[in-house]
Each structure stands twice: as structure tokens, then as C-alpha cells.
Amino acid sequence: MNLLQITGLDRFNPAQGGVRGMRVVASGLLVIMAGLYLLARAQQGPGAPIAWGYLRAFAEAAMVGGLADWFAVTALFRHPLGLPIPHTAIIPRNKDRIGDSLAGFLRVNFLTASVVARRMSKVDAAAALGRLLATPPQGGKTREGIGRALATILESLGDDRLGSMIKGALASRLRGFDIAPLLGRTLGAAIVENRHAEMLDGLIGWGSRVLLHNEGMIHDMVQARTGKFMRWTGLDEKLSGAIVEGLHKLLDDMATDPEHPLRLKAQEGLEQLAEKLQHDPETRTRVAEIKAELIDSPAVTAWLDTLWQSARIKLIDAARDPNAALGGQVGEALKQLGATLQTDAPLRQTVNRFVRRMTVGLVADYGDGIVKLVSETIRGWDARTVTLQLENAVGRDLQYIRVNGTLVGGLIGIGLHAIDQLL
Numbered sequence: 001m002n003l004l005q006i007t008g009l010d011r012f013n014p015a016q017g018g019v020r021g022m023r024v025v026a027s028g029l030l031v032i033m034a035g036l037y038l039l040a041r042a043q044q045g046p047g048a049p050i051a052w053g054y055l056r057a058f059a060e061a062a063m064v065g066g067l068a069d070w071f072a073v074t075a076l077f078r079h080p081l082g083l084p085i086p087h088t089a090i091i092p093r094n095k096d097r098i099g100d101s102l103a104g105f106l107r108v109n110f111l112t113a114s115v116v117a118r119r120m121s122k123v124d125a126a127a128a129l130g131r132l133l134a135t136p137p138q139g140g141k142t143r144e145g146i147g148r149a150l151a152t153i154l155e156s157l158g159d160d161r162l163g164s165m166i167k168g169a170l171a172s173r174l175r176g177f178d179i180a181p182l183l184g185r186t187l188g189a190a191i192v193e194n195r196h197a198e199m200l201d202g203l204i205g206w207g208s209r210v211l212l213h214n215e216g217m218i219h220d221m222v223q224a225r226t227g228k229f230m231r232w233t234g235l236d237e238k239l240s241g242a243i244v245e246g247l248h249k250l251l252d253d254m255a256t257d258p259e260h261p262l263r264l265k266a267q268e269g270l271e272q273l274a275e276k277l278q279h280d281p282e283t284r285t286r287v288a289e290i291k292a293e294l295i296d297s298p299a300v301t302a303w304l305d306t307l308w309q310s311a312r313i314k315l316i317d318a319a320r321d322p323n324a325a326l327g328g329q330v331g332e333a334l335k336q337l338g339a340t341l342q343t344d345a346p347l348r349q350t351v352n353r354f355v356r357r358m359t360v361g362l363v364a365d366y367g368d369g370i371v372k373l374v375s376e377t378i379r380g381w382d383a384r385t386v387t388l389q390l391e392n393a394v395g396r397d398l399q400y401i402r403v404n405g406t407l408v409g410g411l412i413g414i415g416l417h418a419i420d421q422l423l
Contacts, residue, residue: 019395026402030070033062033406050421057417058410065409069402076398077387091390092383099378103371111367113360120359126341126351133338170304171295173350179291180284184277187270196270200263204255211251215244 040056074080075088091098109115190196211218219240254260276283294300341348378386391398 019392019399022396022399026066026070026399026406029403029406030063030066033059033066033410037063053421054414054417057413059413061413061416062406062410065412066402066406068409069405073398073402077391092387095381095383095386096379099375102378103375106374107367107371111363111370113364113367116363117356117360120356123355124348124352125355126348129351130338130341130348134335134342135338174295175292178284178288180277180287183287184274184279187277188274191267191271191274196267197258200266201255203266204251208248208251208255211244211247218244 036055037059040052040059043052044056071080075085076090078092079085079088187196190199219237221240250262254263257263273283277287341351
């Protein structure tokens with residue numbers, strides 16, 4: 001039980017009277033102590049009960065404690081009694097320094113790359129995003145607020161930086177993915193299910209079309225390599241015609257005969273390729289080199305840029321209209337993505353790493369700007385406005401300090417008076 005409970009002041013509800021109401025209580029208590037002091041002093045005299053002495057000591061010390069705390073509390077916000085006493089009106093006089101200190105505190109404790117990275121390492125952003133996508137809010141202001149916030153973030157973040165980070169993360173993911181075993185298993189499964197026949201038919205058909213469009217080149221090659229006698233007798237044309245006709249017949253036979261020797265040889269080559277893609281280190285290394293060359297090629301870079309720009313526009317449009325975006329097939333796809341984010345640990349780790357790097361990068365780029373904004377904003381505030389805002393925020397608790405100071409001072413006065421009587 002504290003002093004406020006003993007005196008019954010804890011039943012006062014500051015919310016009803018605000019700072020002014022609590023100030024009235026504190027000042028009223030001080031006035032009561034002054035009245036008790038005058039009453040006790042008037043009653044003291046020869047033969048007066050000893051209690052009046054204790055009451056006088058209590059009231060006198062309570063006034064001293066109450067006045068001291070009144071001065072201290074008032075000096076935070078203004079000059080007591082309007083007198084320019086040194087080291088008073090602390091908050092109005094030091095508003096700019098307080099703003100700089102607050103900005104510095106914010107910079108050191110919240111907006112440094114190391115602090116953000118350490119804090120973000122404990123944040124599972126991917127799981128939170130997964131839960132949000134898997135069970136999106138059903139309409140209302142929550143969904144609209146999330147949509148507006150996402151659209152604002154996508155629009156405000158620098159497209160070059162964000163796009164580079166996303167494209168870089170995608171390219172890094174592609175580089176780290178060993179595609180050769182997947183290609184080998186896919187090709188092997190296609191051969192087992194005889195789906196490779198369609199691929200062979202397509203290759204044969206492509207070869208027939210190439211041959212048809214390049215018959216003249218074959219005639220020219222044969223003519224360039226034959227002697228004058230054959231050209232003079234026209235045998236070169238017959239030879240080139242026979243070569244072209246033979247090639248067409250070979251391709252037609254391969255297309256119509258599933259057991260053609262060359263077709264079976266091609267199938268054998270595909271089976272060997274599927275095996276090498278899965279188990280031959282040299283083949284897998286070569287595929288990885290080809291993949292890396294493709295990823296670094298200008299064509300793939302341009303494709304990734306186009307893919308990102310299209311996705312960014314669609315994300316912004318979807319965020320602006322979350323009800324439409326989260327419905328139909330898109331909504332189902334997002335729900336599946338949310339479920340995957342919650343269950344796929346490697347994917348969740350990748351997303352969290354990307355979010356952490358993006359947040360750290362933003363802090364590194366814009367941390368100083370945020371600190372400067374805070375400092376300049378506080379500097380631009382009117383001193384009287386700042387004082388009133390702070391007083392309204394903490395003024396009630398400060399008035400409780402006055403009440404406690406009055407009561408504690410009174411108790412100390414009783415103790416000192418008791419010691420004086422004993423000695």
C-alpha cells in the first residue's frame with residue numbers, strides 16, 4: 001500500500017480532469033497543508049496537547065516538500081512565477097538540443113546497419129508474409145491499409161536499387177541451382193514413358209524443312225567439289241540431286257519407321273545423355289558453365305529486367321485493388337505461396353535473407369536522412385507547442401510527484417519532530 005492509497009487519492013481518475021485536474025489536487029493538497037500549519041501554530045501554547053506539535057511539524061515539512069517539487073516540476077516547462085530563474089524552463093530552452101539528442105539516440109540504437117541486421121536476424125518475415133498470404137484479411141480497412149502500404153512502398157523505393165536487388169537475388173538463385181540432374185531425370189522419364197518420340201519427330205521434321213530450304217546450297221557444294229568433266233557432262237547435278245533425294249528418303253524413313261536404325265541410335269544417344277546429366281561430373285560442369293554464360297548474357301539480363309518491370313506493375317496494381325487481386329486464380333496462387341513460405345525452410349531462409357539485406361541497405365542509404373529529418377522537424381516545432389504536448393503527455397505523473405513530495409515531506413517532518421522530542 002502506497003501513500004496515495006493511504007490518503008485515498010488513488011481513487012482520483014486523472015483521465016477525467018487531465019493535467020489540470022491533477023494540478024488542482026496537488027495545489028489543493030499544498031493549500032490544505034498551509035491551513036493545517038496555521039491551525040496547528042495557532043493552537044500551540046503552554047498546556048496544549050502534544051499532537052498539535054506533531055501536526056505543525058507534519059504540515060510545515062509537507063509545505064516545504066510540496067513547494068520544492070512544485071518548483072522542480074514547473075521548472076521543466078516554464079519559469080516559476082514568470083521569473084527568469086537560471087536553469088528553469090528547461091524543455092523550451094533546450095528544445096533543439098533535445099531534438100538532436102533524440103535523433104542521435106535513434107541513429108545509434110535503431111538506424112545502424114549492424115543493429116538492424118542483428119534485430120532482423122530474429123525476425124521471420126517470410127513466415128509472417130506466408131501467414132498473411134495464406135489467410136488474408138477478409139475485406140475492411142485492414143486489407144485496404146495493407147494494400148495501400150504495399151503500393152506506397154513499391155512506388156517510393158528506388159526502382160533501380162530494388163529491381164537490382166530482386167534481379168540479383170533471382171540470378172544468384174539460378175546460378176546456385178544445379179540444373180543438370182533435373183534435366184537428366186526429366187529426359188530419362190520422357191524416354192521411359194516414350195514421350196521422347198515426339199521430340200525425335202520434331203527434330204526429324206525440322207531437319208526435313210532445313211534440307212528443303214537449302215537444296216540449292218547442297219547443289220552448289222557438290223558443283224564446287226567436282227571436276228570440269230563432271231560439270232561438262234552434267235553429272236554433278238545428277239550427283240547433287242541424288243544426295244538430296246537420298247537425304248529426304250532417309251528422313252522420311254526415320255519419321256515413319258519407329259525401329260529405324262538411326263532413330264534407335266538417336267534414342268540411345270538420348271539415354272546416354274540423360275545418364276551423363278545425372279551422374280557424369282564433366283557433363284554437369286559443362287552444363288553449369290553454359291547456364292552461367294546464359295545468365296550473364298545481355299538477352300537474359302534484358303529478359304529478367306522485363307520480367308521484373310512487369311511483375312512490379314502488376315504488384316502495384318494488385319496492391320491498389322486488394323479485393324480483386326486476392327480473388328480468383330491469383331488469390332489461390334498467393335495462398336499456395338503463403339503455405340509454401342510457412343513449410344519450405346530453404347525458401348523461407350532465402351526470403352528472410354533478402355528482406356534482411358534490403359532493410360539493411362535501406363538503413364545504410366537513408367538512415368542519415370531519417371535522423372536529419374527528425375532533428376530538423378523538432379527544430380521547426382514551436383517551443384510552446386512542444387512544451388504543451390510534453391506536459392499533456394507526462395504532466396499528470398509529474399503532478400503525482402508533487403502529491404508524493406507533499407506527503408513524504410510531512411512524514412519526514414513527523415519523524416524529525418519525534419527525534420527532537422526524544423532528545
